[in-house]
Amino acid sequence: MAPLTGVEVAKHDNAKDCWVIVHGRAYDVTEFLPEHPGGQKIIIKYAGKDATEEFDPIHPPDTLEKYLPKDKHMGPVDMTTVVKEKAEVLPEEQERLKRIQEMPLLDQCYNLMDFEAVARRVMKKTAWGYYSSAADDEITLRENHSAFHRIWFRPRILVNVEKVDFSTTMLGTKVSIPFYVTATALGKLGHVEGEVVLTRAAAKHNVIQMIPTLASCAFDEIMDAAAGDQVQWLQLYVNKDRAITQRIVEHAEKRGCKGLFITVDAPQLGRREKDMRLKFTDEGSNVQSGQATDNSQGAARAISSFIDPALSWDDIPWFKSITKMPIVLKGVQRVEDVVKAVEAGVQGVVLSNHGGRQLDFARSAIEVLAETMPVLRDLGLENKIEVYIDGGIRRGTDIIKALCLGAKGVGIGRPFLYAMSAYGQDGVERAMQLLKDEMEMNMRLIGATKIEELNPGLVDARSLFNHGSTPVDNLANAVYDPLINPAQREKAKL
């Protein structure tokens, strides 16, 4: 059969007859429109046209092959006959491209925040919006890091720290440093190659990567990108259709995944207003339509409608029955549920609030950790389960604080996304190296030579549970004339 021409495809350019081209092949998505988790509008925008660029970051490449009925696959298109849209470069985009030209050198990034600052300048704003946004007022997002600022060190001195070893094990795997790359969705929004960039960087630094359910790359692509005996874990959103979930889990185990992290803090994906606001601007809208509050949900909720809000403790035995991978519950947020997790016989928990993207005013994982470990020790359970945390970790000292308070390791997500978005694999590797440098130095400075020596006595976390917030005294501030330092003399008078 001769390939289709652009003209032929272009005839199907409306909601009632809607074809799109993806990677040089045409698909009839007319019947699929109402079911598209991301809404009809975004597809109709590309009706009769090439949608590849929009499609790619949001969907793994095998999506259409897997989920669209074969009879809707209309066949290859002769792309030379497809009219290329003259990409109009908006002023805003021109400025972004200029900012990319003037990016700082990678060597000028000295800490994980630096990558975030650069990424904010050079990423497309919708991509930045998806990565950086969080729930409601984004209080938990920021509290995640702020909480570490309420923990202070009590370092030991005069300890021989010539040799410092901060390698450890996680679920039985030896790693070079106690962090792993946690699962984050839609990697291709930040980098054209997507999650495999993280895979390669993780291999270089001998740390574990957790593969996200909502990756831009296909699961197998990410597994294939692994080097030698590189260890990977699977992050799982549980599907309403358990058969699909079972297929995913069994496939992951067969491919060699070494841990199953079931997300338990997302029965519904969060509203992220920054993301919604940016998406809205992008799409346009010209009706004061009013009540339909769900028409501009941002990238996050568009891709997640399959997640099962009915998932409960009763499902855990079934998971144990279908896999031999260690099971870890990701998103535990109170000590009572950690105890329950021990009773349920899982191997680990990740104390996490999903990077502040779900429930605003969820406490930081580090605070939940400080609540949890003393109880586990009281109950004699501290060795029955591995406790991880994620959220807000930006410094080697943050990792050390978590380990002092009893964490087995920490997950880090956004910082690596930002490093990848700004500088690709080099960026991610440098970010990891910076953490290692900080870790080595700060282990020395706290007087610990190995991970086992980190203990609660090395920190003062008494202020961790304090949450202040007080209205400002505007009138008194307005009338107060602040003290100043000596001014320059206007001219040298001598």
Next chain:
Amino acid sequence: MAPLTGVEVAKHDNAKDCWVIVHGRAYDVTEFLPEHPGGQKIIIKYAGKDATEEFDPIHPPDTLEKYLPKDKHMGPVDMTTVVKEKAEVLPEEQERLKRIQEMPLLDQCYNLMDFEAVARRVMKKTAWGYYSSAADDEITLRENHSAFHRIWFRPRILVNVEKVDFSTTMLGTKVSIPFYVTATALGKLGHVEGEVVLTRAAAKHNVIQMIPTLASCAFDEIMDAAAGDQVQWLQLYVNKDRAITQRIVEHAEKRGCKGLFITVDAPQLGRREKDMRLKFTDEGSNVQSGQATDNSQGAARAISSFIDPALSWDDIPWFKSITKMPIVLKGVQRVEDVVKAVEAGVQGVVLSNHGGRQLDFARSAIEVLAETMPVLRDLGLENKIEVYIDGGIRRGTDIIKALCLGAKGVGIGRPFLYAMSAYGQDGVERAMQLLKDEMEMNMRLIGATKIEELNPGLVDARSLFNHGSTPVDNLANAVYDPLINPAQREKAKL
């Protein structure tokens, strides 16, 4: 009798002989001038002229008919003969009209704060001043919301939250979500139709509206606007003349009101300086008159001189004797008075500081709630009375926090006024829908499927009673050179 002409009315244009036109009828208000709660000045400004526009938002339409002696009703005016004042559009007003042209679309409002931001830009500044102002330094105004920021969640995971039901009952009425539209004065300042806009929106969302004593619409108008069996409550400022109060209460009961909310926190209406400052500018003044501090009191106090400061616990039995409606005390601010309210045999209390508009440094209702419920439980009284709170509620999570701490429901006022002022009924409906969306999601995320499951164990409110406030170290801040992120390179050097 032939209608009056504009020329005839215009002769009565001074303090000693003062007529005004309202809704096409002339009134002789000369003798009434000294008694006008809003002061003489504002009436004299319209002496001999049409005062309708100024009159409308401040007074229910039946005011003159009801309160001005019949012999002062001078009869209809032929409005074609009345010189229309060339409304000079001041630059400030022109800018406001331009801002209205460029208002964000309703769909771009994602939370209740957004309506406030839009309202601030598009409302007349005096109207904004009346709605947004509060007592003294407006510390309590802001504390009302800030206090919620000192409460954090302890969510449960792995709870089947597929079906979430957040309907509840209030004083026996089934409602779709545990908030009601609380009473706020002068609705026509924000919207030409006034409080009936709120009535209609409340009907759509199946929530209760509390009708304010100081409504711009007449009480019966608001009752008439109700749909079917829509439930409404009456907020009552008690008049020095109890006969008037009795008439109001009996009328409300007859018309079908289902609850009587007696305001107990306003023996005198508060000084609101923002309102006073704006009003002053509007009216002008050219005398350095000095001691008369009561000549520019803002809208609030002008309309409230009838309120009885002698109201006391001794009056409660009388109220019980004149109505069968459930009685709720609105404005309780300490646990001791909640206990007294139980003893007095009322059905409920609203912990409230009147939106921060009365006593500055009154504590937030949510803090008083956290003080109150443990004591009620200790005394075995927690089921003897329904406890509501209002003030500062802006998020679904705020509602959940209040219910976890023991509230039966929450009142929301200003946010709906702002939504109405900016977008009319559509705005109010969307605001309510946003709360429902947030409520549904956050019930899921906290692991609760119905209202009864909300309990104190789901929150950490230990910091709620902390009130910080510390002077800034200006000199040390001035000399500290903050860390910065990497700068852009001025030109690409490669």
Next chain:
Amino acid sequence: MAPLTGVEVAKHDNAKDCWVIVHGRAYDVTEFLPEHPGGQKIIIKYAGKDATEEFDPIHPPDTLEKYLPKDKHMGPVDMTTVVKEKAEVLPEEQERLKRIQEMPLLDQCYNLMDFEAVARRVMKKTAWGYYSSAADDEITLRENHSAFHRIWFRPRILVNVEKVDFSTTMLGTKVSIPFYVTATALGKLGHVEGEVVLTRAAAKHNVIQMIPTLASCAFDEIMDAAAGDQVQWLQLYVNKDRAITQRIVEHAEKRGCKGLFITVDAPQLGRREKDMRLKFTDEGSNVQSGQATDNSQGAARAISSFIDPALSWDDIPWFKSITKMPIVLKGVQRVEDVVKAVEAGVQGVVLSNHGGRQLDFARSAIEVLAETMPVLRDLGLENKIEVYIDGGIRRGTDIIKALCLGAKGVGIGRPFLYAMSAYGQDGVERAMQLLKDEMEMNMRLIGATKIEELNPGLVDARSLFNHGSTPVDNLANAVYDPLINPAQREKAKL
């Protein structure tokens, strides 16, 4: 003897032969130069010239007559022969005069902070510097008001508050409201008439004025300005020469002063850098001289060298022996010393840190009060002594808080100075009236009808002792992209 001419006086224009003209009379101050508490430089600047304008605000009019030996009084000067310095109006001064032209009307001041805001704009900057400055980093200055923000109300409701009476007694004198005008130095810096302006305003409002040792007006002028049986107190800096002190005390008692307030927190007057910085600029200086740190001390220390740093508890019996006036120690700062004061048999104490002008990081008086009263009650001493506080009182609510915590009354200083400096006597009267208005309203709102009903149960002062202060997380703040409200649409797109 014929009056001197300007030419004759002008010959004595240097440090070795130095005459100055004050109020039309010439004085030979050559020998006095080294003893001038304000330094030689300022006098030499006026050698041979008319120094009246500089002299007046700093010295009571009788200073030279009293303290300079008669043989140095060179006699009257024919002022028509004195060359008037062409007062060059600097650009800065021109701007100030313009600001005075555009001052807000007095009616536009709604609270005590407003007067401060106006005064800052219209006062000479050196005068503003002297009044507004405080010790070191001015932390205590601001803490004085901030501390009140850590106290919250627990109002009673349903109390008949139709009649509110907030009159009280202080040292046996009936006053209309529980504040007094506390002593502040150099009133003529703010107003040409000086302290008598405060005297007259105090009379109008029936409150007590405390007369400062360092007044610009002579003591007798201030006494003479009193109306009828107006009550005044004397604030006393104790002189190294006790004979002088005795004369002052005896004279005050004879003139009818009703209380002796001995300042005990100022064995040395504080360094106030804002004042010093402003003074420096004014005087000029052209030597990088280095070590002499005491050459630009600001107005405060210049006028206070006579104060006795050796004053101690041992002196109290002597004071009791020379006067029958009630004795109050002003500047007590810890509960131990209040107990000592009871034992020493004085009638009262003022808990005070001298408006933050002496020891920075001295605690606020309100905090010391909260520490003091429970101890006095424990010891059964609460009725043995009257406890006053001053510092930071700006609101009626501040007064109420102080009285709830056990104060007999409060002193207010700077706010009246600012009101006087901006608007003269009218300003001071309005400031007092505003406090009365606030007091009346807030007594009602807290549910108290008389002063005796104010008690600790009406406030929540648990946070009063908390003093936070935490470095800012600059990097994390720099990379965080704050949430925003919906933007205006750039053009109406419909």
Next chain:
Amino acid sequence: MAPLTGVEVAKHDNAKDCWVIVHGRAYDVTEFLPEHPGGQKIIIKYAGKDATEEFDPIHPPDTLEKYLPKDKHMGPVDMTTVVKEKAEVLPEEQERLKRIQEMPLLDQCYNLMDFEAVARRVMKKTAWGYYSSAADDEITLRENHSAFHRIWFRPRILVNVEKVDFSTTMLGTKVSIPFYVTATALGKLGHVEGEVVLTRAAAKHNVIQMIPTLASCAFDEIMDAAAGDQVQWLQLYVNKDRAITQRIVEHAEKRGCKGLFITVDAPQLGRREKDMRLKFTDEGSNVQSGQATDNSQGAARAISSFIDPALSWDDIPWFKSITKMPIVLKGVQRVEDVVKAVEAGVQGVVLSNHGGRQLDFARSAIEVLAETMPVLRDLGLENKIEVYIDGGIRRGTDIIKALCLGAKGVGIGRPFLYAMSAYGQDGVERAMQLLKDEMEMNMRLIGATKIEELNPGLVDARSLFNHGSTPVDNLANAVYDPLINPAQREKAKL
């Protein structure tokens, strides 16, 4: 031998054949390049040229003579034959020179912060970067001073404070005031003469100077600069080669040093990003090289590679065996290690976090002091050891707070560097005099006449252990319309 010519030296201008001129003599550093602690790059930049200006602030003058093999000393150079680099004055440097022209007069510096403000404007930015930078987020840097703001005074009144004596002893030496000049590196970055400037100022004020291992001046130069019986101490970084350390200690003792302060908080010198960022800019770099994170370490780490990370408690007896000087451990950070220090038999400890330059989130010394002294008293050890603190002391009140809490004295570093950098010896002397003035006044104001009277009862340090940190509520802040003071009238309307 005839001196070398510039042309001859210039031939050796590359990494494989690299000569440099320092102080008129040529050196062959080719073989030394890989070992240079500061990296090869900076030397190669000067290959074949005169490196004196770059060399001087970083190295004591005898460095090359001491450490470079004699056969690499190529002999004197005829400097008239060396081409002078036309020093291009960059715009940034021109602005700095202008700022120096317009510096405030020394007399205008009223407190220690003022010197820092001036130094920031007039120092070279790399020098400022080295002095002012600290570890990670510089939280500890700022906490060091902030912590003092959580301590408040409880002054005694009516104490005869005519005579105040704040002299004390440190390690047996009588000093005029309880601070010493603590050791800080690279004095010539701030002043061409380096540390001897501090020596001379210390002599004038009779305070002790601690001589740094990493001084720009040679040790003997600094000893030689001492006046009469001026006391100096030695700060010691312990070398991996203990023989070198022994030589240094024995030499210091022989030269008359009266105390040996062994730095125990720096097994590795900290990463200081501000310094690194500034250094990077200076050096330039044009490769996106990626992983080598250690190529731009800032001045600090470049000079410190000899420090022994293996130093431990086991080394203490050896130190006691090689010297009779009192031994003090500098950098102790927890009470447990203070107790250990007593057991180890040393004479003192300095509670210190190295000016915030090592471990970020190390607690302030003043907080560690408040933790330490009660324990020492409990154990009866408070007189067995002298406890010093350093870090963040900027005010006389800070010194008093430290002494009240039990410190024997305090070390002050950066403030004197800043004073020296801005104003040379005069600046340092004035800084010291300001501290004495503040000390005298505040001793009086707190009611203490001698050091021994300072005790914990004079302060309220209950808030010292509180560490807050809370995310900002951006949305609520954005919509809140702050209260304002009355505006000016645009024109006088009267």
